[in-house]
Amino acid sequence: MGMSHEDIPGEINALVERVIGAGIEVHRQLGPGLLERSYEIALVHELGLRGLRVFQQVEIRLEYKGVELPSQRLDLVVEDMIVVELKAVESIVPVHLAQLVSYLKAGHYPLGLVLNFNVPVLKDGISRRINKHHPLLSASPRDLRVSAF
Numbered sequence: 001m002g003m004s005h006e007d008i009p010g011e012i013n014a015l016v017e018r019v020i021g022a023g024i025e026v027h028r029q030l031g032p033g034l035l036e037r038s039y040e041i042a043l044v045h046e047l048g049l050r051g052l053r054v055f056q057q058v059e060i061r062l063e064y065k066g067v068e069l070p071s072q073r074l075d076l077v078v079e080d081m082i083v084v085e086l087k088a089v090e091s092i093v094p095v096h097l098a099q100l101v102s103y104l105k106a107g108h109y110p111l112g113l114v115l116n117f118n119v120p121v122l123k124d125g126i127s128r129r130i131n132k133h134h135p136l137l138s139a140s141p142r143d144l145r146v147s148a149f
Contacts, residue, residue, distance in 0.1 A: 008110075008111070008130065008137065009136060009137075012081060012082075012110060012111055012136065015052075015078065015079055015081060015082055016082060016111060016113065016128070018050060018052060019047065019052070019078050019082055019084060019113060020113070020115075020126060021050075022043060022046040022047050022050055022052075023043060023046075023084075023113075023115045023117075023122055023126070024122050024123070025046055026039060026042045026043050026046050026117075027117055027121075027122035029042070030042060030117075032088070032117055032118045032119060032120065033088075033118065034088060034117070035088060036075075036086050036087060036088045036117075039086050039088060039115075039117045040056065040075060040076065040086050043076065043084070043086065043115075044056055044076065047076075047078060052078055052079060053078070053079055053080075054076055054077070054078050054079075055076065055077045056075070056076055057073045057074070057075065058073065058074040058076075058077045058107070059071045059072070059073055059074075060072050060073075060074060060103065060106050060107045062106055072103065072106065074103055074107065077107075077109070080109075081109065081110060081111065082109070082110075082111055082112065082113065083100065083103050083104060083107065083109045083111075083112035083113070084112070084113050084115060085099070085100050085103070085112065085113070085114045085115070086114075086115055086117065087114060087115065087116040087117070087118070087125075088116070088117050088118045089116060089118055090118065091116070092114055092116050092125070092127050096114055096127070097114065097127055097129060100112045100113075100114055100127075100129050101129050101131070104129065104130070104131035104134070105131055105133065108131075108134065109131060109134070110130065110131055110134040110136045110137050111128070111129070111130050111131065111134075111137075112128070112129050112130075112131075113126060113127065113128055113129075114126070114127040114129075
């Protein structure tokens with residue numbers, strides 16, 4: 001059984017809503033049709049205007065049975081909690097979501113978003129995934145002790 005929004009600590013949900021709000025503002029101003037890099041620069045600026053700490057092109061290293069694999073780059077990491085992968089594609093396909101889940105596990109992040117800016121209304125281009133194995137999300141709700149960021 002999957003987790004619902006209610007199962008996620010309120011602080012994380014609030015952060016996700018702030019990120020989505022920033023994405024919606026960028027989309028309202030720029031519309032669809034640009035390159036992902038343009039949306040990345042604009043979203044980083046918008047998140048900064050909203051007082052959020054964001055890192056771009058965060059490198060994560062992977063290992064397979066003692067062999068180091070090529071590193072992966074996450075588009076954005078917000079407040080060391082939320083991975084944001086940006087797309088400007090016809091539609092989100094399952095491999096985009098699988099990639100996000102892999103990033104969450106490899107980077108030990110609790111939650112991630114795919115934002116596809118190539119849609120008429122951004123809310124139709126948002127996909128959300130959780131890392132149900134993350135300590136903040138795997139404890140029972142009464143056991144969670146989340147500090148403010």
